[in-house]
Amino acid sequence: MAPRVLVTGSAGQIGAELVPHLRSLYGKDNVVAAIHTSPGGPSLRDGPLLTLDTGNQAAVVAALKEYKVDTVYHLAALLSATGEKNPQLAWTVNMDGLRNVLEASRTNGVSQVFWPSSIGAFGPDAPRANAPQNAPLTPTTMYGVTKVAGELLCNYYHAKYGLDVRCLRYPGLISSVTPPGGGTTDYAVEIFYGAIRTGSYTCFLREDTVLPMMYMPDALKATVQVMEAPASKVPRHLGYNLAAFSFSAGMLASELAKLVPGFRVTYAPDSRQKIADSWPQSIDDTEARRDWGWEPDYDLPGMVADMLAKLTTRLRPEGKTV
Ligand SMILES: NC(=O)c1ccc[n+]([C@@H]2O[C@H](COP(=O)([O-])OP(=O)(O)OC[C@H]3O[C@@H](n4cnc5c(N)ncnc54)[C@H](O)[C@@H]3O)[C@@H](O)[C@H]2O)c1
Missing domain, CATH: 3.90.25 (UDP-galactose 4-epimerase; domain 1)
Known part of the structure; x- marks a missing residue:
């Protein structure tokens, strides 16, 4: 049976392509696009669309219930350069939003959550060439701080509540x-x-x-691949390096x-x-390749x-x- 999907941050760079891609796989009525202040393009309008502030946990719960959602792709965030202009807001949007989505998901029967981390999780203590999966994460941006804390929160929700959160460290897309x-x-x-x-x-x-860096078709492929892989193939609930x-x-x-x-x-x-x-400058994604067969095109x-x-x-x- 097709999953019932909610995509937050749908009007953004990734959501604008992930929503049509998921609709082509699972049926357009099964993928709900959630937008915030930006209206998004016409590609979002051939299926369910709602306005949702992920900072509002009650609104997230209501959306999950209304559309009987069992799978969430949580893309809403402030990115690195914007985040450095307003670090307090970056913390609020990125961390409160993620916590609200995880908490609403675990208490409302959602079985899977996808959340993107980033190469921004790395900092000066990671090797610059082929940064390994377990490199020290000491980011110097608020964006990076929210990515490291977010990975830990995803891992916590898996360990404590059994929520199946899957997480990739996207390169620049x-x-x-x-x-x-x-x-x-x-x-x-x-x-x-x-x-x-x-x-x-x-x-x-x-x-x-x-x-x-990565071309968007590869990012979409990796996202669906890690979400569709059997749980036994995705033992990691901190972010997978992806290159x-x-x-x-x-x-x-x-x-x-x-x-x-x-x-x-x-x-x-x-x-x-x-x-x-x-x-x-480059990252080592051996674990993603080994665990769930990642390979870029x-x-x-x-x-x-x-x-x-x-x-x-x-x-x-x-x-x-x-
Ligand atoms: N694009 C990249 O190169 C890249 C690389 C690594 C990781 N990522 C991660 O992927 C995710 C999506 O990135 P993107 O490039 O699509 O970002 P984007 O900035 O293009 O889109 C983010 C969307 O989030 C929405 N948003 C902001 N605040 C919100 C709120 N309070 N409630 C609901 N929605 C809100 C914005 O309206 C925007 O449409 C982010 O977590 C980002 O960190 C992106």
Whole structure:
């Protein structure tokens, strides 16, 4: 039987693609999209849609009951760069929201919860290359603090109440549908808009900044794969390291220039550079591969070609120049 799903933060970069993906798998009436202040795109409107503040536990409970939800994907959050502008709000949205969702879930018959952690959980004490699964987690951003505390809370709810919470440490995600929502890796999406619209882009990170990244189709695949895996294959309820490829801003610019002749990138690092410098350049996802068979489909050239083609089609309907 198909799960009855609630996705919080549906209007965001991930939700905008995860909701249609889950609806294609489980049926559109079985996947409820919850939005907050942003209305989200038309892709959310061909199934149940509600407005939900995850800071309001009674409202979360009411949504679970009304739609007879048994599976929650809790995506609502403030991201790293936005979180550094307002750390108090980042703590409130990320931690109160997660606690409300976990508590409402365990008391209302929800059997599974998905919650994304991030490479932002790492800090300067983790090795910069191939950060292992059990690297020390000493983040220097409030976002990272909420990711580490959130992983511990998910693990606690599993250990104490038996709630089946599954958790991935996503790398920076690149997607063609919805612009990213205030993270440190947003440049890797913005650069495509620059290439298509003006043939130029000013990058807010240094040219040699290497970070772990992933194309959205792989992130959707990993998310569904870890949720559908038998419980025996997912022994970890802290975040699984998850990797696809790593590149520098300069490497991405060169790859794009192969397909967009004359593309020019300049570099003007801002406050996000400090956040990027505190994260690993690559992470070791051996446990995800071993436990539930994770394997990405896209490498850097494959992602760039697909992303450019999709975004060009979207931004230039019928061949018109934007
Ligand atoms: N996008 C990435 O590259 C990336 C990487 C690692 C981890 N993640 C994690 O994945 C999750 C989703 O990320 P995203 O990129 O889609 O984020 P996003 O910023 O694009 O979307 C987050 C959504 O949460 C909503 N929201 C904010 N406050 C809320 C509240 N109080 N109640 C309900 N909704 C609220 C916002 O309206 C927004 O639509 C987050 O936990 C994020 O930390 C994302």
